[in-house]
Amino acid sequence: xxxxxxxxxxxxxxxxxxxxxxxxxxxxxxxxxxxxxxxxxxxxxxxxxxxxxxxxxxxxxxxxxxxxxxxxxxxxxxxxxxxxxx
Amino acid sequence: xxxxxxxxxxxxxxxxxxxxxxxxxxxxxxxxxxxxxxxxxxxxxxxxxxxxxxxxxxxxxxxxxxxxxxxxxxxxxxxxxxxxxxxxxxxxxxxxxxxxxxxxxxxxxxxxxxxxxxxxxxxxxxxxxxxxxxxxxxxxxxxxxxxxxxxxxxxxxxxx
Numbered sequence: 718x719x720x721x722x723x724x725x726x727x728x729x730x731x732x733x734x735x736x737x738x739x740x741x742x743x744x745x746x747x748x749x750x751x752x753x754x755x756x757x758x759x760x761x762x763x764x765x766x767x768x769x770x771x772x773x774x775x776x777x778x779x780x781x782x783x784x785x786x787x788x789x790x791x792x793x794x795x796x797x798x799x800x801x802x803x
Numbered sequence: 804x805x806x807x808x809x810x811x812x813x814x815x816x817x818x819x820x821x822x823x824x825x826x827x828x829x830x831x832x833x834x835x836x837x838x839x840x841x842x843x844x845x846x847x848x849x850x851x852x853x854x855x856x857x858x859x860x861x862x863x864x865x866x867x868x869x870x871x872x873x874x875x876x877x878x879x880x881x882x883x884x885x886x887x888x889x890x891x892x893x894x895x896x897x898x899x900x901x902x903x904x905x906x907x908x909x910x911x912x913x914x915x916x917x918x919x920x921x922x923x924x925x926x927x928x929x930x931x932x933x934x935x936x937x938x939x940x941x942x943x944x945x946x947x948x949x950x951x952x953x954x955x956x957x958x959x960x961x962x963x
Contacts, residue, residue, distance in 0.1 A: 718866075721932070722938065722962065725935055727958075730947045731832040732830040735951060751829050760804065762805045764902060765902060768895070775902070776911070
């Protein structure tokens with residue numbers, strides 16, 4: 718449900734000219750809802766940036782998300798996976 | 804990894820039949836200038852409120868579609884997590900709110916020159932919205948108007 722909520726908010730931001738990237742916890746939800754730019758992460762519910770108290774890992778995930786904002790895209794929608802394989 | 808299988812049976816059955824809201828057409832706003840020059844905002848669905856702000860409602864049928872503004876200089880340790888869902892472990896985001904609202908990390912990214920500046924406010928929703936009609940019609944467009952009016956150019960959204 719949370720992944721759908723941020724996807725729907727992301728779409729409104731994009732409609733009003735703001736580039737967005739949405740972290741997503743469930744790949745199947747990301748595929749169905751289709752946020753404009755989504756980074757699917759392999760972490761459990763409640764841990765969207767992995768372990769608490771691990772700034773380094775949080776920066777890694779955020780860096781992957783920021784790169785999605787900058788890269789030329791084949792989308793929309795764009796659905797990438799963390800860690801990035803390319 | 805988060806999977807539907809980790810959820811309890813009633814939740815799984817609900818979600819298996821749930822008509823996910825498909826975004827169609829998918830809007831697209833390219834980044835207008837380098838991130839290092841852009842104004843940046845965060846949006847979380849963790850149900851965070853500041854002391855003195857109204858808590859999110861656990862009672863509203865279909866979910867609470869409202870949102871709270873979190874100032875850029877907020878002390879993350881003061882945030883109160885009011886997410887109603889029992890389908891995830893709340894201990895992580897309670898011990899480290901950066902997991903869902905990474906304001907400290909973004910301050911570090913501004914200091915490092917990776918992003919230009921942080922907007923003066925960031926937004927907190929509570930996920931768990933099973934009936935997103937009013938979110939799509941009212942509160943998400945209002946949230947977007949506020950951020951667009953602030954001159955925000957890029958945003959990171961984090962669910963729980």
